[in-house]
Amino acid sequence: xxxxxxxxxxxELREELKQxxxxxxxxxxxxxxxxxxxxxxMAPSQxxxxxxxxxxxEVGLKSEVIKYPDTVEEKTVLEKIEELNNDETxxxxxxxxxxxxxxxxxxxxxxxxxxxxxxxxxPMNVGNLSSGYxxxxxCTPLGCYLMIKKIxxxxxxxxAVVVGRSNLNxxxxxxLLLKENCTVTITHSRTKDLKxxxxxxxxxxxxxxxxxxxxxxxxxxxxxxxxxxxNKTENGLVGDVAFDEVSKVAKALTPVPGGVGPMTIACLLxxxxxxxxxxxx
Ligand code: NAP
Numbered sequence: 468x469x470x471x472x473x474x475x476x477x478x479e480l481r482e483e484l485k486q487x488x489x490x491x492x493x494x495x496x497x498x499x500x501x502x503x504x505x506x507x508x509m510a511p512s513q514x515x516x517x518x519x520x521x522x523x524x525e526v527g528l529k530s531e532v533i534k535y536p537d538t539v540e541e542k543t544v545l546e547k548i549e550e551l552n553n554d555e556t557x558x559x560x561x562x563x564x565x566x567x568x569x570x571x572x573x574x575x576x577x578x579x580x581x582x583x584x585x586x587x588x589x590p591m592n593v594g595n596l597s598s599g600y601x602x603x604x605x606c607t608p609l610g611c612y613l614m615i616k617k618i619x620x621x622x623x624x625x626x627a628v629v630v631g632r633s634n635l636n637x638x639x640x641x642x643l644l645l646k647e648n649c650t651v652t653i654t655h656s657r658t659k660d661l662k663x664x665x666x667x668x669x670x671x672x673x674x675x676x677x678x679x680x681x682x683x684x685x686x687x688x689x690x691x692x693x694x695x696x697x698n699k700t701e702n703g704l705v706g707d708v709a710f711d712e713v714s715k716v717a718k719a720l721t722p723v724p725g726g727v728g729p730m731t732i733a734c735l736l737x738x739x740x741x742x743x744x745x746x747x748x
Contacts, residue, residue, distance in 0.1 A: 469719035471614050471693075477729035480613070481526050484736050488527040491743065499558040499743030500529035501585065501736070502551055504544065506570070507537030512563045515732075519561075522732050528739055529556065537567045544570060545578050552580040558746060559585035559739035582746060585738040587639065596642045601745070603738050608640040610730030611672055611693045612647075618691050618719045619670075622647035628668035629653045630661065630681065630707070636674035636695055644670070661685070673707035683712025692717045695727050 492498050501523050505516045516532055523530035533547060544562070551557045560583045562575050576584075581591035587603035595602035604612075615622070627649040631637035641653045654664050665671055665685040673681050674695035686692060696707030706723030714720050721727055 468714050468717055469618060470714075471618065471719050471721045471726060473610075473614065473721060473726040473729040476614055476617065477610075477733040480730070480733040480737065481522065484733075484740055485526040487740055491740070491747075492527070495747055497556070498527055498529050499739050500531070500556050501559045501561070501739045502531045502533065502557050504533045504535070504547065504560070504562045506535045506539055506544065506563070507567055509565075512565075516563055519732055519735060522736055523739070526736050528736060531557075539567075539570075541570045541574070544575060548575070548578045552578075552583060557583065558743035559583055559735075561585050561735065583742055585735055585742060587738065588634070593634070593639075596639060599646060603742065604643065604734075605635060605639045606734040606738060607636055607674075607695060607727060607731045608643055608672075609734040609737070610727055611640060611695065612643040613734070614721065614727075614730060615670060615672075615691055615693060616647075622649050622670070625649045625669040626667050627651045627670040627672070628664050629672045629674070630665070631655065631674035631676075631695075633674065637672075640672050640674065644672075671708075675707045677707055678705045679707070679709040681708040681713065683709060683716055686713050686716045688716050689718040690716070692720045693727065694721050694723050697723060697728065 488498055503516050503519055520530050520532055551560050560579050566572050576588045581589045584592050584603050587605040592602040627644045629637050629640050632653050632655045641651050644651045652664055654661055662685045666687055668690055670691045672693045676696055678698040678700050692708055692713055694706035694708040698705050704724050
C-alpha cells in the first residue's frame with residue numbers, strides 16, 4: 468500500500484512554487500502578494516494563519532496579516548476588502564473563517580474580487596469551476612486532486628465516490644474529478660447505502676467529519692482513498708477513514724494527520740501564484 472505523504476507532497480509543491488516565484492520576480496520585477504484578514508483570537512485560526520504566513524514567506528511571496536478584534540464592525544472589514552481589491556501589490560485575499568456571528572460570511576466572500584479569491588469561494592469562481600472554465604479552486608479539494616493525480620495520472624473512466632457534499636470540500640472535489648472524466652457519485656447523510664456506493668469506487672474521497680466512518684469492507688481492492696476528515700477523539704486525531712482496516716485493501720491512502728492537511732496550505736500558495744499570473748496576462 469502506498470502511504471500518501473502529504474508533508475512530502477506539500478514540501479515538493481512549495482519547492483516548485485519557490486522557483487516559480489523567483490522566475491516571476493525576474494520577469495515582472497515584483498512578487499505575488501497574499502493578504503490574510505484574521506478576526507478575533509480563536510486559537511485554531513491563529514495557528515492556521517501563522518502557518519500560512521510562514522509558508523508564504525518560505526516560497527518568497529509578499530505576505531501580510533491584518534488583524535481585527537472580534538468586535539470589529541462588518542463595514543470596516545468590507546471597506547478593507549475593497550481597499551485590497553484595488554491594491555495592485557495584493558494578488559490574493561483570504562478572510563480566515565469562521566467569522567463572528569455579527570459578520571455576514573457570504574457578504575464577505577462576495578466582496579472579495581473573484582480575481583483575488585484564493586479560497587475559491589466566490590460564486591463566480593464556483594460557477595466557473597462547475598462550467599469547466601479557469602477559476603480559483605478551494606484549497607483542500609485542490610490538494611486532494613493533486614495527490615490523486617500523482618498516484619494515478621490518467622483518471623479517465625474511473626469511478627469516484629465523494630462522501631460529503633459541502634461547498635468547501637465535497638462539491639468542488641466532484642467538479643475536479645468530473646473534469647478528469649471520472650464517473651462521480653456524490654454522497655451525503657441521506658444516501659441510502661453508503662457502503663454499497665463506496666464498494667463501487669476506484670477512488671474515494673471522504674470529507675464528512677465522522678471518525679472512521681469508511682470501513683475496510685467498504686473499500687474495493689486497490690482503490691485510492693483520500694481522507695479529508697479531522698476529528699478529535701480520546702485517541703487523538705483521526706480521519707473519516709478507518710486507517711488500519713482500509714490500509715489492508717487500498718492501493719493508496721492518506722494518513723491523518725500528515726495527509727490532506729499540509730497540502731491545503733501549499734495549495735493556498737499555489738492559488739496566490741495563479742491569481743498573480745492571471746493578473747499579469
Ligand atoms: P461539513 O460542511 O460538515 O459537511 C459534511 C458532509 O458530510 C455533509 O455533506 C453531510 O451530509 C455529510 N455527512 C454527514 N453525515 C454523513 C453520513 N453518515 N454519511 C454520509 N455523509 C454524511 O464538513 P466539511 O467542512 O466538508 O468538513 C469535513 C471534514 O473535513 C471535517 O472533519 C473537517 O474538519 C475536515 N476538513 C479538513 C480539512 C483539511 O485541510 N484536511 C479542511 C477542511 C475540512 P448533508 O449535506 O446531508 O448534511
